[in-house]
Amino acid sequence: MRVDHYPIGALSAATGVKIETIRYYEKIGLMPSPPRNEGRQRIYDAGHLERLSFIRRGRELGFSLDQIRELLGLVRGHGLTCAEVKTMTDGHVADIRRKVKDLKKLERVLSELAAQCSGNAVPDCPILEALSVGR
Amino acid sequence: MRVDHYPIGALSAATGVKIETIRYYEKIGLMPSPPRNEGRQRIYDAGHLERLSFIRRGRELGFSLDQIRELLGLVRGHGLTCAEVKTMTDGHVADIRRKVKDLKKLERVLSELAAQCSGNAVPDCPILEALSVGR
DNA sequence: TATGCGACCTGTAGTGACTACAGCTTCAAG
């Protein structure tokens, strides 16, 4: 048997989610409003801890809060969970691949420009020229 | 000799930057307030076109508006342009590399999870389990 | 018991880089 009721600071420490962020999640309805003690301070239990950990790990995997809301609905809900979750994940992976591709292209362009850069005080800078000239 | 004065819509079409965005750039001081005609509408010239194109290409290369502000200062300014620009660019490339690394890691984790996913209606979903189970 | 201090509270505003909208005025073509 655990004590299983902690204030917001303990929940924050246990999950690594900042206090303000926890209150923000409550405000936008992602976390339920917990009961309060006599002094109107929030008291959380293990269920809250679990849910908040889920949210945090989802964020670490790059899901948006809306996607996490959806995932939470699937967990608690009743439905074709695995198929739906797979669809969401596949879309998410496709997003990530697109981003990586764009960023690598960017990196290539910038590296090439920087390589042409003499690093001395001459005002002819290939990077600024690339930004300023045509197209 | 060019006509060299166009309203905001023409500037928008010429640069590919949306009208609202141009006004936003003016509000935050990134673009100068252009002269107005009798009817209080903005009239731009080739200088504005050039500056806005610079901003746009900078954004395409992933610079923040603050970084672009700095770059614009260097262009007009007087200083060790090439060296400073190279430093900024190198830092920017390092940022991009970090992002790419993180995203690829994410992609790998998600792909592995999705691969374990049967896609059928069974409620045991490896992705949800990965999110729900401890660390 | 007093007091002090850290933890907690609410509410608001700021971040970055826009986007959207309401409700006007102005311009240009027919």
Added chain:
DNA sequence: CTTGAAGCTGTAGTCACTACAGGTCGCATA
């Protein structure tokens, strides 16, 4: 002269927080 497109201002919304001001509460120590 009318109509419709283009322009205007100002405000609010987006996303996911973060920061701050100005209070209240809980607990340990003197």
